[in-house]
Amino acid sequence: xxxxxxxxxxxxxxxxxxxxxxxxGTGVALLTxxxxxxxxFFQSFISRNANHAWYVVPILNALxxxxxxxxxxxxxxWVWKFIQKTLDVFQKELFHKNEPxxxxxxxxxxxxxxxxxxxxxxxxIWKKENYPFSGWLIPVARSHHVTxxxxxxFLCPDDPKESEGIAGLAFVQKGTLVVDxxxxxxxxxxxxxxxxxxxxxxxxxxxxxKRIADHKPNARSFYAFVIERKDEPWGVxxxxxxxxxxxxxxxxxxxxxxxxxxxLNFLLEKIQ
Amino acid sequence: MSDWLxxxxxxxxxxxxxxxxxxxxxxxxxxxDIPDAIRGYYDNDKEKFIIEFxxxxxxxxKLRSDTEDDHLILKAGKKTxxxxxxxxxxxxxxxxxxxxxxxxxxxxxxxxxxxxxxxSRESKKSGNPRxxxxxxxxxxxxxxxxxxxxxx
Numbered sequence: 001x002x003x004x005x006x007x008x009x010x011x012x013x014x015x016x017x018x019x020x021x022x023x024x025g026t027g028v029a030l031l032t033x034x035x036x037x038x039x040x041f042f043q044s045f046i047s048r049n050a051n052h053a054w055y056v057v058p059i060l061n062a063l064x065x066x067x068x069x070x071x072x073x074x075x076x077x078w079v080w081k082f083i084q085k086t087l088d089v090f091q092k093e094l095f096h097k098n099e100p101x102x103x104x105x106x107x108x109x110x111x112x113x114x115x116x117x118x119x120x121x122x123x124x125i126w127k128k129e130n131y132p133f134s135g136w137l138i139p140v141a142r143s144h145h146v147t148x149x150x151x152x153x154f155l156c157p158d159d160p161k162e163s164e165g166i167a168g169l170a171f172v173q174k175g176t177l178v179v180d181x182x183x184x185x186x187x188x189x190x191x192x193x194x195x196x197x198x199x200x201x202x203x204x205x206x207x208x209x210k211r212i213a214d215h216k217p218n219a220r221s222f223y224a225f226v227i228e229r230k231d232e233p234w235g236v237x238x239x240x241x242x243x244x245x246x247x248x249x250x251x252x253x254x255x256x257x258x259x260x261x262x263x264l265n266f267l268l269e270k271i272q
Numbered sequence: 273m274s275d276w277l278x279x280x281x282x283x284x285x286x287x288x289x290x291x292x293x294x295x296x297x298x299x300x301x302x303x304x305d306i307p308d309a310i311r312g313y314y315d316n317d318k319e320k321f322i323i324e325f326x327x328x329x330x331x332x333x334k335l336r337s338d339t340e341d342d343h344l345i346l347k348a349g350k351k352t353x354x355x356x357x358x359x360x361x362x363x364x365x366x367x368x369x370x371x372x373x374x375x376x377x378x379x380x381x382x383x384x385x386x387x388x389x390x391x392s393r394e395s396k397k398s399g400n401p402r403x404x405x406x407x408x409x410x411x412x413x414x415x416x417x418x419x420x421x422x423x424x
Contacts, residue, residue, distance in 0.1 A: 161293075169292060169297070173290070173292075173299050174302055174305075175288075175299045175300060175301060175302050175305075175402075176285075176299065176300035176301065176302055176303070177297060177298070177299060177300075178287070178298050178300065179297065199293070199294065199295045200295055200297075202292075202293070202295075225300075225302055225303060226302050226304075227304075228302075228304050228328075228329070230332040231331065231332045231333040231349065231351050231352055232351065250285050250287070250300050251282040251285055252282070254280075254281040254282040254285050254303075255280070255281060255282065257281070257303050258281050258303050258306075258308060258328065261303040261304060261328050262308075262328050262329065265304075265328050265329035266329070269329075269330075
């Protein structure tokens with residue numbers, strides 16, 4: 001399942017729920033105007049429930065409005081599908097090699113002021129910076145169909161000193177960050193390697209040690225830039241590669257990045 | 273009004289070395305901060321030479337006008353600090369049709385340099401000095417193309 005598939009599922013579910021609410025609300029409102037004596041089969045049902053219509057109808061109407069609002073917040077499915085296709089196309093252009101696709105990825109992170117602990121997976125919520133409302137960068141789309149689950153979430157609070165990862169730094173700097181030639185982290189990595197990787201990528205060393213223990217791969221080059229919506233920073237696009245020089249030079253890809261940014265800018269205008 | 277002149281972002285993607293938490297990192301300009309096109313034209317009604325910058329996407333922010341000196345009005349985005357328009361008062365420059373071609377690049381660049389310095393001082397408090405320096409470089413780079421658009 002792709003990262004945005006849940007959004008698309010929720011978008012369609014809200015349509016069904018909204019439709020159900022409006023049909024039921026209209027039905028209840030109409031039934032209150034029917035004389036129970038002439039309602040035949042529905043006589044007892046109307047007599048019993050007519051007194052509840054005064055609050056049931058407004059609740060169902062409110063539910064309908066909420067469904068519309070949430071659907072707008074999620075964004076239309078075609079937008080997310082278009083974003084996915086765009087990332088897949090640019091994945092071929094921005095890396096020296098683009099196979100295997102899970103080693104050379106493009107991910108879009110959205111900056112949100114609140115994220116569920118189930119998404120952030122920071123269970124030590126008594127730590128100030130791990131509150132659900134601390135401000136986070138959550139993945140919303142990733143190139144191709146691989147490594148879509150368990151994508152890392154980065155802390156991105158109002159205090160720029162607390163931001164995490166290359167993504168967090170790019171968001172804070174409102175610019176483009178390039179880091180490459182990072183050490184290849186594995187069971188045999190030295191403390192020096194972990195320290196170098198940690199300081200250059202702005203990631204907690206404990207987090208890296210856990211990833212190594214879990215045999216999770218770590219990218220060796222990054223390129224991250226902030227994306228905007230209506231002149232406000234909205235999120236970050238991160239290119240990462242398992243190759244230490246896997247991403248093409250910033251000058252070489254500047255035109256592609258400009259086109260990608262233009263496309264994303266247009267698409268993000270369609271999302272609340 | 274003249275056509276937009278395309279800008280190659282690769283020419284203006286100069287990294288800025290920043291030390292963040294003790295680590296030196298190359299920070300390049302955001303693609304949103306590099307204008308994708310520029311144009312210049314003489315506005316007969318205002319009697320001013322106008323230089324406009326176009327960026328990625330539609331502009332939503334309001335503009336603020338800064339009068340830098342007697343002959344330059346600079347219009348920048350209130351939120352982003354991006355320069356969208358420069359108005360050069362050619363009368364104040366004592367330019368005439370004969371020597372305008374020679375004067376525009378020098379005067380424009382002088383004016384932008386002055387604006388960049390002034391606004392970078394201001395922007396250290398709230399904005400982004402990179403935008404002003406970028407605009408200055410772009411005008412310098414395309415000055416010959418802009419000058420071709422002199423009034424007849």
